[in-house]
Amino acid sequence: MSYLDRQGQGGLSSWIFSTDHKRVSLLYLTLMTVFFWVAVGIGIAMRLKHLSGSDFLISARTYNALFTVHGVIMVFLFVIPGLPAVFGNFFLPVLIGAKDVSFPRLNLLSWWLFLTGACLALLSLFTGPGAPDTGWTFYVPFSLRTGTNVSLAVFAAFVLGFSSILTGINFITTVHRMRCEGMTWHRMPLFVWAIYSTGWIQVLATPIIGITLLLVILERAFGIGVFDPARGGDPVLYQHLFWIYSHPAVYIMIVPAMGAITEIIPTFARRCIFGYKAIAYSSLAIAGLGSLVWAHHMFTSGMADLANIIFSLLTFLVAVPSAIKVFNWTATLYKGSTDMQPAMLYALTFVFLFAIGGLTGVMQGALGLNVHLHDTYWIVGHFHYVMFGGTGFAFFAALLYWFPKMFGRQYDPKPAYAAWVLMFLGFNMLYGSFMVLGYMGMPRRYFAHLPQFHSLHLAATIGSWALVSGLAVLFGNFLIALKRGAPAESNPWGGKTLEWTLPSPPAAENFHTPPVVTEAPYSYNPKARA
Amino acid sequence: MSEAVHSDYQGAKIGMWLFLFTELMLFGGLFLLYSAYRMLHPEEFHHASQELNAVIGVANTLVLLTSSLFIAMALTAVQQGRHEAGGRWAALCAGLGGLFLVNKGFEWAAKFHHGIYPGSSLVKAMPPGEGLFFGLYFTMTGLHALHVLIGVILLAVVALLVKRGRVRQGDCVLLENSGLYWHLVDVIWIFLLPLFYLAA
Numbered sequence: 001m002s003y004l005d006r007q008g009q010g011g012l013s014s015w016i017f018s019t020d021h022k023r024v025s026l027l028y029l030t031l032m033t034v035f036f037w038v039a040v041g042i043g044i045a046m047r048l049k050h051l052s053g054s055d056f057l058i059s060a061r062t063y064n065a066l067f068t069v070h071g072v073i074m075v076f077l078f079v080i081p082g083l084p085a086v087f088g089n090f091f092l093p094v095l096i097g098a099k100d101v102s103f104p105r106l107n108l109l110s111w112w113l114f115l116t117g118a119c120l121a122l123l124s125l126f127t128g129p130g131a132p133d134t135g136w137t138f139y140v141p142f143s144l145r146t147g148t149n150v151s152l153a154v155f156a157a158f159v160l161g162f163s164s165i166l167t168g169i170n171f172i173t174t175v176h177r178m179r180c181e182g183m184t185w186h187r188m189p190l191f192v193w194a195i196y197s198t199g200w201i202q203v204l205a206t207p208i209i210g211i212t213l214l215l216v217i218l219e220r221a222f223g224i225g226v227f228d229p230a231r232g233g234d235p236v237l238y239q240h241l242f243w244i245y246s247h248p249a250v251y252i253m254i255v256p257a258m259g260a261i262t263e264i265i266p267t268f269a270r271r272c273i274f275g276y277k278a279i280a281y282s283s284l285a286i287a288g289l290g291s292l293v294w295a296h297h298m299f300t301s302g303m304a305d306l307a308n309i310i311f312s313l314l315t316f317l318v319a320v321p322s323a324i325k326v327f328n329w330t331a332t333l334y335k336g337s338t339d340m341q342p343a344m345l346y347a348l349t350f351v352f353l354f355a356i357g358g359l360t361g362v363m364q365g366a367l368g369l370n371v372h373l374h375d376t377y378w379i380v381g382h383f384h385y386v387m388f389g390g391t392g393f394a395f396f397a398a399l400l401y402w403f404p405k406m407f408g409r410q411y412d413p414k415p416a417y418a419a420w421v422l423m424f425l426g427f428n429m430l431y432g433s434f435m436v437l438g439y440m441g442m443p444r445r446y447f448a449h450l451p452q453f454h455s456l457h458l459a460a461t462i463g464s465w466a467l468v469s470g471l472a473v474l475f476g477n478f479l480i481a482l483k484r485g486a487p488a489e490s491n492p493w494g495g496k497t498l499e500w501t502l503p504s505p506p507a508a509e510n511f512h513t514p515p516v517v518t519e520a521p522y523s524y525n526p527k528a529r530a
Numbered sequence: 531m532s533e534a535v536h537s538d539y540q541g542a543k544i545g546m547w548l549f550l551f552t553e554l555m556l557f558g559g560l561f562l563l564y565s566a567y568r569m570l571h572p573e574e575f576h577h578a579s580q581e582l583n584a585v586i587g588v589a590n591t592l593v594l595l596t597s598s599l600f601i602a603m604a605l606t607a608v609q610q611g612r613h614e615a616g617g618r619w620a621a622l623c624a625g626l627g628g629l630f631l632v633n634k635g636f637e638w639a640a641k642f643h644h645g646i647y648p649g650s651s652l653v654k655a656m657p658p659g660e661g662l663f664f665g666l667y668f669t670m671t672g673l674h675a676l677h678v679l680i681g682v683i684l685l686a687v688v689a690l691l692v693k694r695g696r697v698r699q700g701d702c703v704l705l706e707n708s709g710l711y712w713h714l715v716d717v718i719w720i721f722l723l724p725l726f727y728l729a730a
């Protein structure tokens with residue numbers, strides 16, 4: 001009996017109270033997809049504002065609320081929970097031959113907290129004095145002074161952080177305790193390594209944002225004065241605390257994405273992954289080094305020169321482990337017999353777009369250039385390349401890769417290719433224009449622009465239409481496959497990791513008899529591995 | 531299925547330790563703020579700290595340290611099969627936690643009485659840095675007190691479970707984890723004491 005089959009009383013409660021990690025995964029997927037589309041809609045609306053410039057429907061104030069809500073949803077409800085909550089939940093136990101995560105009930109609680117946080121975030125839009133307008137960063141002093149519903153939105157982010165922490169605790173413990181016989185650390189699939197490293201970032205970094213957000217609430221409610229210069233406080237310290245979490249958070253977003261890509265590339269190149277250990281430990285290195293670079297977001301906030309130089313240097317260094325991965329993926333492809341299935345195409349697109357996002361990130365790490373680029377559309381372009389081109393595309397690639405396993409149905413590949421063409425063109429038109437605009441001086445978070453920027457803004461808006469059409473085709477295709485897709489084989493892509501030994505969809509208890517692992521993963525070319 | 535999962539003691543303890551790390555980071559953010567502001571305003575912190583009653587602070591430290599001893603004794607007793615004693619030690623520990631909160635309540639009430647509370651006109655009129663000290667004082671001791679409150683409830687429940695035989699020799703990871711949590715609450719207080727009460 002598969003995990004999807006009617007269990008017990010059936011119906012909704014067999015889902016929302018299920019502690020089966022696979023069901024919890026689908027709960028997350030559903031909720032996240034809904035919010036993703038809400039935020040995409042808001043993104044499109046912002047682009048329309050720049051098309052017409054009229055105040056019809058979207059006033060300047062509304063624009064402030066739109067980019068705030070767009071950012072908050074995309075960051076806290078899509079890319080941060082992102083791959084760990086969906087694919088980590090589903091495949092982490094399966095990939096290490098376990099029955100479930102270490103704490104199944106805690107796992108369900110994480111989802112409930114996620115749901116609560118999401119509802120609170122929605123509530124903050126429609127209740128009280130109006131949707132928050134601070135940007136997703138909630139910078140003081142504005143977040144303390146604005147009359148909008150900041151406290152509730154901040155509390156929502158706090159609850160979401162708690163959910164993320166519990167997921168991290170669960171996954172770390174699972175990796176330590178639940179590996180099946182023969183699953184040594186160096187036989188773990190690299191997605192597991194990625195989720196493991198991410199777990200540590202979630203556990204160690206998230207509490208910092210928790211306390212920072214609590215301080216914003218306390219400050220708004222009681223005026224404790226910790227960020228108020230009139231009372232000896234320092235608003236720049238808010239920025240420090242915020243980025244001590246939020247830079248590591250970008251690795252919460254990207255490391256699991258890299259992990260998924262590392263599963264996909266060997267399968268479709270029919271090659272053992274090149275540099276297994278380098279990839280595994282570079283995830284840990286990113287987790288470690290990534291906690292030391294936060295102040296590169298604050299080069300223009302007025303720090304000591306020495307601090308600026310140190311953070312700039314560390315920022316350059318943190319690019320190294322990411323580059324290691326890119327080189328290893330490329331080396332894996334070398335002499336492979338590549339099967340360009342949609343999942344592979346999206347995975348390679350990830351590598352391409354992430355490389356652009358990563359390299360532009362290094363540019364921003366240079367002190368001189370940073371002054372020019374800070375708070376412009378360049379930055380908006382950069383982080384969409386990393387978060388959307390990176391994590392977003394990896395999310396789609398992972399979905400294309402694991403969809404047959406998760407749902408037991410196969411999708412039609414052709415619309416997925418068509419969607420790719422639309423998305424790839426639209427994406428680069430949209431965010432490529434953003435980068436050029438920013439380089440020319442267009443500031444971010446502005447509801448209007450000067451005439452000389454208009455043609456590029458026009459190109460960006462047209463790009464956003466292509467992008468959203470591609471997204472619609474991609475998701476529509478999945479929906480059709482859910483309803484009418486042909487039954488999936490147990491191993492449609494010829495993968496070598498444990499999930500492909502299970503039927504599609506897997507049984508509720510995953511493995512009828514606990515598996516015993518005798519070799520490293522990705523054994524496509526056993527001779528070459530020696 | 532859940533049987534095998536839930537009897538993984540080692541796993542439960544790893545989970546608890548990870549949770550304690552998150553608690554350390556949570557307070558760590560506040561300690562970071564405290565150190566930055568103390569560097570900026572050494573005089574004002576010194577001065578403001580004189581307002582605090584070091585006697586109550588030290589008394590509460592003794593209360594918490596003793597309670598930590600009690601929870602350790604509760605664990606030892608249960609591990610040795612002396613369940614009745616174990617339950618009693620755990621209940622006593624919860625009681626001391628309650629005493630801590632009562633003391634804290636009196637202390638805060640006295641401050642309020644003198645017009646020292648977040649956002650009060652008195653605090654706002656203080657020189658920059660001194661008001662900040664009290665902002666941090668209320669935030670940090672308040673957050674700590676919240677943790678004590680959660681701990682008291684937790685320990686009371688555990689004491690009850692020990693009494694009912696649900697937590698017993700060979701099956702006492704809940705007691706052990708609650709003890710770990712309680713020790714953390716204790717350790718954080720040990721840092722708060724010198725930073726606030728003995729800073730003068």
Ligand code: HEM
Nearest residue numbers: 040043044046067071074079135136387388444445446464
């Ligand atoms: C069709 C999809 C999308 C469109 C059209 C879009 C468009 C935009 C626009 C126009 C802005 C505001 C620029 C400004 O005025 O400063 C923005 C900001 C932002 N976007 Fe997107 N975006 C999309 C998808 C995404 C995705 C997938 C993510 C993350 C995974 C994301 C994360 C953000 C963030 C964090 C901000 C910053 C908000 C702030 O300034 O506080 N976006 N996006």
Ligand SMILES: [Cu+2]
Nearest residue numbers: 247294296297
């Ligand atoms: Cu950063």
